[in-house]
Amino acid sequence: EGVQPQEYTLIKMEVIAPFTGKLRALSGKRVFLAAATLRPETMYGQTNAWVLPDGQYGAFEINEMEVFVVTKRAALNLAYQHMSRVPEKPTCLLELTGHDLIGLPLHSPLTKHSVIYALPMLTILTDKGTGIVTSVPSDSPDDYMALKDLKSKPALRQKFRVQDEWVLPFEVIPIINIPEFGDVAAEKVCIDLKIQSQNDKEKLAEAKRLTYLKGFTEGTMLVGAHAGSKVSDAKPLIRKLLEETNQAVSYSE
Ligand code: A2H
DSSP states (O other): OOSSOOEEEEEEEEEOSSOOGGGGGGTTSEEEEEEEESOGGGGGGOOEEEEOTTOEEEEEESSSSEEEEEOHHHHHHHHTTTOSSBTTBOOEEEEEEHHHHTTOEEEOTTOSOSOEEEEEOTTOOTTSTTSOEEEOTTTOHHHHHHHHHHHHOHHHHHHTTOOGGGTTTOOOOOOEEBTTTBTSHHHHHHHHTTOOSTTOHHHHHHHHHHHHHHHHHHOEEOSSTTTTSBHHHHHHHHHHHHHHTTSEEEEEO
């Protein structure tokens, strides 16, 4: 835990009905994978969600209608931030693992895709955010490499029972221009640094360092309501829009 609280935007990625398997127990509710992001302005570039296959998750009651799938740890934080049906007490309707979530069809804000899927990422930390991550391979080196691994390794897809059609049709979407890195910064930096896989920790840390600050300070939006604006100007406006339209909530830890 850092000294300063980190303020995230939780993106509400809605599970598309009808529910099957374990999720059937939640039929009639609105169920969301709640993904913690620091880059709400990149949601135009979402291609999938990430879950940790062996991660422990739960479906927690947020209010009468809405359920969030997050880690138990995040549910407790949410309950202390007025996001629990019972104040300060998480109510878990269903325990789930990442394996139960892989393949869920999702409807997520701002992306051009009407359906995206939950896919496995092996480097998700369960002590940060919600344990659910939304994937923007154009601007996040971690997301780019994890998607590339799944696309290029049929054995990895088989291992986690990932169907080709959840992965192969989803291309990197250009959403932000960074003068030094072009329109798909994460892809360029991963190629330049010759990053081999999502497990290449040191190089990925360098790639993140290179893209993260420059994206904010020098990036220009290519798409959406703020196309042509600086990322630093668009970011708070997009965040506000997502929250006002109930497609996201703020969350800190
Ligand atoms: B970011 P910080 Cl486009 N485990 O969102 C691993 N990574 C996690 C996580 C977890 N439990 N929870 C959140 N994250 C990711 C978008 C994005 C992000 C872009 C570019 C950079 C970037 C799309 N994925 O983060 O350690 C989430 O990915 C680079 C730092 O709290 C979240 O924002 O600073 C970010 O890490 C939070 O990381």
